[in-house]
Amino acid sequence: MKNNYRIVFMGTPDFALPxxxxxxxxxxxxxxxxxxxxxxxxxGKKINFSPVKSFGLANDIPVFQPTTLKSEEEQQKLRDLxxxxxxxxxxxxxxxxxxxxxxxxGAINVHASLLPEYRGAAPxxxxxxxxxxxxxxxxxxxxxxxxxxxxxxxxxxxxxxHMTAGELFDALGALGAEELISVMDxxxxxxxxxxxxxxxxxxxxxxxxxxxxxxxxxxxASVLDCLIRGMYPNPGTYTFYRGKRVKIHxxxxxxxxxxxxxxxxxxxxxxxxxxxxxKGTLSxxxxxxxxxxxxxxxxxxxxxxxxxxxxxxx
Numbered sequence: 448m449k450n451n452y453r454i455v456f457m458g459t460p461d462f463a464l465p466x467x468x469x470x471x472x473x474x475x476x477x478x479x480x481x482x483x484x485x486x487x488x489x490x491g492k493k494i495n496f497s498p499v500k501s502f503g504l505a506n507d508i509p510v511f512q513p514t515t516l517k518s519e520e521e522q523q524k525l526r527d528l529x530x531x532x533x534x535x536x537x538x539x540x541x542x543x544x545x546x547x548x549x550x551x552x553g554a555i556n557v558h559a560s561l562l563p564e565y566r567g568a569a570p571x572x573x574x575x576x577x578x579x580x581x582x583x584x585x586x587x588x589x590x591x592x593x594x595x596x597x598x599x600x601x602x603x604x605x606x607x608x609h610m611t612a613g614e615l616f617d618a619l620g621a622l623g624a625e626e627l628i629s630v631m632d633x634x635x636x637x638x639x640x641x642x643x644x645x646x647x648x649x650x651x652x653x654x655x656x657x658x659x660x661x662x663x664x665x666x667x668a669s670v671l672d673c674l675i676r677g678m679y680p681n682p683g684t685y686t687f688y689r690g691k692r693v694k695i696h697x698x699x700x701x702x703x704x705x706x707x708x709x710x711x712x713x714x715x716x717x718x719x720x721x722x723x724x725x726k727g728t729l730s731x732x733x734x735x736x737x738x739x740x741x742x743x744x745x746x747x748x749x750x751x752x753x754x755x756x757x758x759x760x761x
Contacts, residue, residue, distance in 0.1 A: 452532055452634070454531065455481065455525065455528055455534070455550070456481070456534045457542075459497045459539050461498045461616070461620070462619075465623065466620070468624070470628070477534070478528060480508050480509070482497045482538070483497055484514055511524065516540060516543060516546050532550050533550050533555075534556075534627070541591070544591050547589055553589065553638075554589040557585075558586075558594055559623065562587060563595075563644040565652040567594065567653055569652045571612055574677075575606065575612050576655075579606060581606060582603070583602050583603035586598075586599045586626055587644075595644060600637060604619070604622055609676070611677075611680070659678065662695065664686070666725050667725055671698070671700070672698060672699060675697075686710075686759045687759065688759050693735065695734050697734075699732070704726060709725050711723045711758050718748070719731060719732050720747070720748065
């Protein structure tokens with residue numbers, strides 16, 4: 448081991464895995480993992496383990512899956528582990544003060560935004576949907592609020608013009624892991640120099656919903672481009688064509704107006720479906736018809752004999 452820190456790690460989805468791998472590689476292997484209870488796949492009745500649980504099983508680390516950390520019984524189990532530090536990454540629960548008070552160094556969290564901007568559940572998707580040019584990761588000390596604790600460390604990154612939320616998840620997961628190791632290598636000093644957030648500048652990133660993915664062609668093409676990228680791969684965006692729902696997976700935009708009503712197919716040049724918007728044109732390059740696989744727009748054009756002046760959205 449690189450040090451004698453007794454670390455308890457709390458997390459659930461894939462986003463937490465780069466940090467776990469980095470901790471392992473740098474000698475900070477957690478003594479226990481906490482993750483959400485197993486979920487049952489409704490269709491196949493198959494039990495699905497979280498990525499964090501799978502990591503624990505593969506590395507012989509004890510895994511705890513309480514439904515709540517508010518009970519005295521669960522808090523005592525945590526005390527018995529005698530942790531020096533709790534590391535939280537996308538765990539899915541707010542930790543009670545009684546839990547935060549257990550470790551010697553408290554709890555730190557890797558959050559996928561430049562706090563105090565985008566506190567809450569969906570900072571990665573919201574940054575792209577809102578057309579942000581920069582984002583990053585913030586490592587903060589956890590308190591009882593929703594992403595309100597003191598800032599320990601911040602690392603910025605640019606958001607490339609065509610990046611999707613899925614790609615940004617991967618990039619920020621790696622960036623967060625890198626920054627976490629930087630903090631762990633100098634933990635007492637970094638914690639001692641943490642700074643309060645400016646709460647007056649706080650914004651909130653509420654969870655994205657399927658309904659948000661319904662394309663409104665009267666909006667600017669640039670806005671729709673951000674929405675499509677920010678909602679990809681989940682929950683995705685969609686429109687209607689010949690009365691059937693069609694998911695849009697990949698698109699780009701042109702600021703030049705076609706002069707046609709919003710939702711009208713301008714052309715199918717270059718194997719893309721160019722659709723008029725409230726301002727500009729959206730060029731769809733990959734989509735998925737209802738009950739079909741995803742496909743290139745060129746295949747959709749040929750299969751459905753898409754013509755100019757047809758409409759999307761009806």
